[in-house]
Amino acid sequence: xxxxPVVRKxxxxxxxxxxxxxxxxxxxxxxxxxxxxxxxxxVVHNYKLEELTTVSQLRRNVNQLFRRFEEVKTPEAVDxxxxxxxxxxxxxxxxxxxxxxxxxxxxxxxxHHLIDKYVGLPATTEPKPKPxxxxxxxxxxxxxx
Amino acid sequence: MAAQAxxxxxxxxxxxxxxxxxxxxxxxxxxxxxxxxAGVDVPRFCYHQRLxxxxxxxxxxxxxxxxxxxxxxxxxxxxxxxxIKTSTPLxxxxxxxxxxxxxxxxxxxxxxxxxxxxxxLQDQAMAFGSDRSRFTEVKRAVVDxxxxxxxxxxxxRCIHCTxxxxxxxxxxxxxxxxxxxxxxxxxxxxxxxxxxxxxLSANVIDLCPVGALTAKPSAFTFRNWELASTESVDxxxxxxxxxxxxxxxxxxxxxxxxxxxxxxxxWISDKARFQVDALRLQRLSQPLVRGAGGGLEPATWPRxxxxxxxxxxxxxxxxxxxxxxRLADVESVVALKDLLNRLGLAGVDGADSVLxxxxxxxxxxxxxxxxxxxxxxxxxxFASIGAPLDLTFPLLAAGDVVREGWNGFAVLADAxxxxxxxxxxxxxxxxxxxxxxxxxxLLGADDYExxxxxxxxxxxxxxxxxxRGAARADVVLPGAAYTEKFGTYVNAEGRAQSTKAAVGPxxxxxxxxxxxxxxxxxxxxxxxxxxxxxxxxxxxxVAPHLARRGALEPPLWLGADALGVGGAAGKPAADPLATRxxxxxxxxAISRASKTMARCVRARxxxxxxx
Ligand code: SF4
Ligand code: FES
Numbered sequence: 193x194x195x196x197p198v199v200r201k202x203x204x205x206x207x208x209x210x211x212x213x214x215x216x217x218x219x220x221x222x223x224x225x226x227x228x229x230x231x232x233x234x235v236v237h238n239y240k241l242e243e244l245t246t247v248s249q250l251r252r253n254v255n256q257l258f259r260r261f262e263e264v265k266t267p268e269a270v271d272x273x274x275x276x277x278x279x280x281x282x283x284x285x286x287x288x289x290x291x292x293x294x295x296x297x298x299x300x301x302x303x304h305h306l307i308d309k310y311v312g313l314p315a316t317t318e319p320k321p322k323p324x325x326x327x328x329x330x331x332x333x334x335x336x337x
Numbered sequence: 338m339a340a341q342a343x344x345x346x347x348x349x350x351x352x353x354x355x356x357x358x359x360x361x362x363x364x365x366x367x368x369x370x371x372x373x374x375a376g377v378d379v380p381r382f383c384y385h386q387r388l389x390x391x392x393x394x395x396x397x398x399x400x401x402x403x404x405x406x407x408x409x410x411x412x413x414x415x416x417x418x419x420x421i422k423t424s425t426p427l428x429x430x431x432x433x434x435x436x437x438x439x440x441x442x443x444x445x446x447x448x449x450x451x452x453x454x455x456x457x458l459q460d461q462a463m464a465f466g467s468d469r470s471r472f473t474e475v476k477r478a479v480v481d482x483x484x485x486x487x488x489x490x491x492x493x494r495c496i497h498c499t500x501x502x503x504x505x506x507x508x509x510x511x512x513x514x515x516x517x518x519x520x521x522x523x524x525x526x527x528x529x530x531x532x533x534x535x536x537l538s539a540n541v542i543d544l545c546p547v548g549a550l551t552a553k554p555s556a557f558t559f560r561n562w563e564l565a566s567t568e569s570v571d572x573x574x575x576x577x578x579x580x581x582x583x584x585x586x587x588x589x590x591x592x593x594x595x596x597x598x599x600x601x602x603x604w605i606s607d608k609a610r611f612q613v614d615a616l617r618l619q620r621l622s623q624p625l626v627r628g629a630g631g632g633l634e635p636a637t638w639p640r641x642x643x644x645x646x647x648x649x650x651x652x653x654x655x656x657x658x659x660x661x662x663r664l665a666d667v668e669s670v671v672a673l674k675d676l677l678n679r680l681g682l683a684g685v686d687g688a689d690s691v692l693x694x695x696x697x698x699x700x701x702x703x704x705x706x707x708x709x710x711x712x713x714x715x716x717x718x719f720a721s722i723g724a725p726l727d728l729t730f731p732l733l734a735a736g737d738v739v740r741e742g743w744n745g746f747a748v749l750a751d752a753x754x755x756x757x758x759x760x761x762x763x764x765x766x767x768x769x770x771x772x773x774x775x776x777x778x779l780l781g782a783d784d785y786e787x788x789x790x791x792x793x794x795x796x797x798x799x800x801x802x803x804x805r806g807a808a809r810a811d812v813v814l815p816g817a818a819y820t821e822k823f824g825t826y827v828n829a830e831g832r833a834q835s836t837k838a839a840v841g842p843x844x845x846x847x848x849x850x851x852x853x854x855x856x857x858x859x860x861x862x863x864x865x866x867x868x869x870x871x872x873x874x875x876x877x878x879v880a881p882h883l884a885r886r887g888a889l890e891p892p893l894w895l896g897a898d899a900l901g902v903g904g905a906a907g908k909p910a911a912d913p914l915a916t917r918x919x920x921x922x923x924x925x926a927i928s929r930a931s932k933t934m935a936r937c938v939r940a941r942x943x944x945x946x947x948x
Contacts, residue, residue, distance in 0.1 A: 243618060302585075302586070303586075304585050330858050330859075333638070333854075337846070
């Protein structure tokens with residue numbers, strides 16, 4: 193998924209929508225989130241992910257991915273994010289009906305793509321290490337292997 | 338371990354001509370070896386350099402001057418002055434004919450065959466076969482055999498090269514496989530339905546040139562061209578076999594042997610090959626801290642390290658104990674040793690006869706057993722003291738083997754981490770004996786003695802699989818398994834070798850030495866190395882031979898004093914000497930977490946299904 197600042201920059205957006213719009217967008221993304229959740233049992237079964245994760249764990253991870261874009265309120269940006277999300281899940285509203293890039297539902301994504309992107313997420317978000325009293329080694333250690 | 342084949346003296350060489358190019362080969366070579374020496378590729382199915390010659394596939398036909406017919410090069414000894422031709426129209430026609438016959442009864446199921454992409458028949462049909470067949474009858478079909486939980490069979494694909502039969506008989510030493518029937522009714526099988534009994538059985542998967550024998554646990558899960566290979570070292574036993582780890586994305590899919598004449602030749606044990614499914618099961622992927630409710634709860638690294646530091650700081654001097662597990666690499670052991678100190682704490686081939694004491698090489702290191710068997714068949718006398726064994730070769734009485742002035746003392750360690758830890762002097766200091774520890778650091782140790790970890794002690798467990806150690810721990814720090822890190826292991830002979838990372842550690846897990854390095858900083862006594870090279874430099878300081886990778890080093894600790902045995906004080910033990918490995922398939926945290934290994938244990942108990 194595209195990083196939020198990049199999306200905003202590309203669209204030349206400020207990021208402050210009105211209260212009314214917010215409510216509408218919230219509804220849209222919630223609906224899409226529910227739609228994703230409904231496919232998860234099938235995804236877990238189809239990609240044999242049972243041995244690695246559970247549906248509820250996966251739902252938590254997807255939820256986190258959604259929450260990463262919590263502050264995006266501009267309707268165009270939300271639409272774009274949902275569009276990209278749907279493209280990831282399945283695309284059947286391609287404007288000309290030809291170039292469908294149906295990724296997960298159509299199994300264009302392989303098992304290891306899903307593991308890398310959705311299963312491997314650490315469940316707890318690591319707090320940013322405080323710079324200063326940490327050695328460079330420890331700072332790097334907290335960030336990644 | 339191996340006496341390398343010494344280059345033959347010049348007068349033992351003969352000269353032959355291959356495709357007009359003269360080459361010198363040792364006397365006793367066959368025509369196929371002469372072609373190989375000349376760099377000419379001859380197609381083959383049944384010939385294998387470590388097995389006896391069967392000469393039954395006929396794919397290796399070449400033309401030899403003055404011989405009226407094409408000859409099977411693997412079965413024909415090379416003679417001086419022979420003129421061998423491999424690219425004449427006669428040879429081409431012969432190969433096409435053999436290929437046409439082989440394909441008559443071979444199914445066209447490459448798209449659903451697990452061997453596809455690495456199949457000798459597929460490759461050679463492309464290179465040497467004709468593009469059409471004259472066969473219009475019905476292809477034969479053969480009933481698949483059930484060979485147990487490791488080897489999947491699709492017997493219709495078999496081309497009767499008998500490599501698998503010869504391997505079982507000659508290398509593994511079990512007469513499990515054989516051929517029944519004649520002509521188009523011949524079948525490879527086990528006569529009655531039973532599982533393969535050898536611990537090396539899965540090597541037939543690599544040997545089978547077609548898709549008749551494939552890996553059952555990983556059937557239909559990958560194509561070989563999707564995998565990325567990493568050359569590494571096995572840690573399932575103390576032999577340190579050379580392996581190739583094949584991974585797709587973040588998952589290890591298969592392990593295959595790599596050629597290393599000095600250690601495992603080209604075989605590996607079933608455990609080394611098939612325990613890898615455990616690398617995705619039961620993993621510790623994030624730090625855990627025992628919460629107020631008594632259960633382990635997920636935590637962040639800073640919090641877990643702080644909790645560990647606080648608990649460990651409560652112990653003073655000898656009240657702190659470190660236990661290194663069976664799979665601990667040398668880097669993390671040296672880091673643990675340095676950390677504890679900072680916190681205020683103190684070859685087989687070429688043998689003339691062999692005596693096995695309280696050991697069962699078949700369970701502890703099956704590949705070694707196959708090599709011992711080769712020695713035994715070559716006439717070296719073997720005897721065993723201890724519990725009775727079935728080693729697939731005959732044993733003599735101990736009295737016939739031991740002679741005056743004989744130094745045959747060698748210890749077969751039973752775990753990959755043991756020798757390395759001993760080399761570093763990771764043994765209890767004098768002061769540590771008799772003091773009940775208040776804090777224990779378990780470095781991947783799941784097989785600790787109950788007495789080493791008192792009930793009231795604070796326990797930190799660092800490792801990759803959630804098992805006994807992690808369940809007992811107050812803080813769990815996730816580490817990396819052997820396919821996920823660069824770690825040095827010393828094998829039973831004293832050969833230091835390094836594993837290589839094929840995939841990354843899961844979730845928030847970190848390399849083991851890094852965990853210890855980070856913990857040391859949190860405890861206010863930082864270790865003086867920040868990089869792998871730094872740790873290895875420190876290793877070289879403590880034990881210089883560990884820096885010489887791949888070289889053989891006689892173990893320093895291998896004396897009667899170090900082991901606390903022998904001398905006048907040596908008393909015969911009350912219980913019979915027996916191996917500690919009672920269950921070959923499940924010896925450490927990884928193999929115990931493996932579903933495939935569990936299936937093997939069940940199959941072993943009931944080798945003939947339905948009986
Ligand atoms: S099963 Fe494979 S190795 Fe065995 S005889 Fe048939 S083709 Fe050869
Ligand atoms: S390789 Fe020579 S006959 Fe098979």
